[in-house]
Amino acid sequence: MAQRSGMVEKRGLSHWLVHLGMILGVVIIFFPIWLAFVASTVTQSDIISPPMPLWPGDQFFENYSKALVSGINAPVGRMLLNSTIMALGIALGKIVISILSAFAIVYFRFPGRKLFFWLIFLTLMLPVEVRIVPTYQVAANFGLLNSYSGLIFPLIASATATFLFRQFFMTVPDELAEAARVDGASAMRFFWDILLPMSRTNMAALFVILFIYGWNQYLWPLLITTDPEMNTIVMGIKQMFPSGDDFADWPVIMATSILAMLPPVIVVVGMQKLFIRGLVDSEK
C-alpha cells in the first residue's frame, strides 16, 4: 500500500511537471501570434514607441476594416477571396484528378500502366521551384498570367495524392469490384457508388492538407500575378512591406497576417470531426 501511494504521489508530481512543460511550450509558440494580434489593435505610433504594448488596444475595428476594405496595394478582402479560390481550386482539383488517376492505375489494365504510375511518381521529385521557369513560360504562352486558371492549374497535379489514393484502393478487396460487376455496375458506376463513398475520410484528410498547401503558396502567385487585384494574401503581406523610405503601416499589416491565418484554422477545426471519424471507424 505504501508503495502504491508513493507511486501515485510521484505520478501526481510528474503530471504537474509535464503539464507545466506543455503550457510553457504553448505560451512560447503562441506569443508571436499574440504579439501580432496586439499590434493589429493599436495605432502605428504605439508600435513604434518602445516598449511595445502587450495588451490589445482600442483600434481593432479601425485597423481591420481599413485592411479589409482598402488594404495597402489591394483590399485584403479581395486578396482573401483570391486565396480562397486558389486554395479551394487546388485542393478540390488535386483530389478529383488524383482519385481518378489512382482509379485508372489500380482498376484498369492498359498498356503502360506501370510506366504512367512511375511517371506520376517521378514528379514527386521535382518541386515547383525546380520547374518554375518552364512552367512560367508555358503559363504565359497560354495567357494565364493574372488569372485564377494561372494560379490553379500549374499546381493541380499531385503525385502524393495519387499515391495515397492508389494505396487506399489497393486495400479495398477485389471481391468488392467483382460483386459490383456481378451486380451489373459499370466501371464508373462502381467508382461513383462504391469507391467514392468509401474514400470520403481519405478525401477529407487530403482536403485539409491540400487546402493549407494551396493557401500557403507564395512563390508561384508572386510570379504569375502582377496585378494587385490578383494577389493572394500570403504573398500580399510581403507586398505590403515598404520599399525604400516608405513607411510601413504595421497595424494593417498585422491585421492582414491575422486574417490570413483564419481560413486554414477554420478548415482544420471544421474538418477535425471527419478526421477523427476516419480514424475511429474503419470501414472495410
Added chain:
Amino acid sequence: MATIKLDDIHKSFGKTPVIHGVSIDVKEGEFIVIVGPSGCGKSTLLRMVAGLETVTRGEVRIDDRRVNEAEPMDRDIAMVFQNYALYPHMSVFDNMAYGLKIARVPRAEITERVTAAAQMLQLEPYLGRKPRELSGGQRQRVAMGRAIVRKPAAFLFDEPLSNLDAKLRVQMRLEIKALQKELGITSLYVTHDQIEAMTLADRMIVMNAGRADQIGAPLEVYANPRTAFVAGFIGSPATNFLPGAALGLSADSLAVRPEHMVLSAPGQGKIDATLTFAEALGAETLLHFRLEGGTQITTRQDGTAPVPAPGARAGLTWDARHQILFGTDGLRLD
C-alpha cells in the same frame, strides 16, 4: 432457372495451364458442388462461369447460350463471395437492392423483393444496419439475400462458409440447402470441405490439379472413387491405402475405408499391424495402426467395442467387396 454447360474448359494464366479441360452438363435446378484441395482450380472454374475470368479454350453455355464473351451482368447469375463482399458504406437494404437499382427495377418492386428476401433469411430487423454492425452469420445471409433478390438463372457460391465458425457453418449449410431446394435455382458451389460437398451436392465434381477426377452423386463417389486421389480426398477419416506389394498384389495400392476394416487376432487377418494410439470419440473409436513398412492405417469401430492397448499387435481384415485397387497412375484397376 437454367442449365449450365461446360464444354472442355481450359484456362491458362500466362503460360501456366491451370485447368485442363473440364466438361459437365448441369441440369435445371441441380445443386453441383465443386470440391478439391486449394490450388486445384475450383475457384477459377467458378469464376469463369461467373465471367470474372476469361476462358482460354472451351465453351460456357448458360441456358444453351454461349456466354464466353458476356459480361457477368449479362449472364443472369448471382454470386456469393467467400468474404461476403458487402458494400461497407451501404445499409443491408441498399446492399441487397444495389443490383436491382442498376437494373432500373421500379422502386416499389425493389422494396417488395428485398423485404421478401429479408423475411426468408430472417434479416428484417437489420435492414437499416451497416454490414460492420452485423455478425458473420448475418453478413453471410445478406450476401445470400443479395443473390436471391436478383432472381437469377443460377447461383454461384465461392466457399461461402469458410469464414464462419464450425457451429454456424453447419447451420448455414442446412439453410443454404433448404433455400436452394425451395427456390429451385441451379447452383454451383465451390468448397474445399468434403463434408459440405457430401451434404449439399446433388452431384459433385472432385477436382484435382486442374482436372475433374470424378463427377457424380456424393454417395456414388464415396463408394466408387474413380481415382486414388478421390478415394483419399472424400471421406473422413481418410481412406487407408495399403501397399500392393505387402499383400502380394500386382496393383500399386489397395484402398479400404476405415469403417470397413475389421480387427482380428494377430496372424488371423489379411495383414498384421501395431496399434499406435486410439481416439475415443464417444459414438465411435478411431484406432490408428502402423504397418511393418510404416504405412498408417485407421480403423473405425463402435464406441462400445473393446479397445486394444497401445503397442498391441492385431490382425486387420476386410470384405473383398470393399477393397478397391489402384494402379501406379492413380486410376482404378477393376
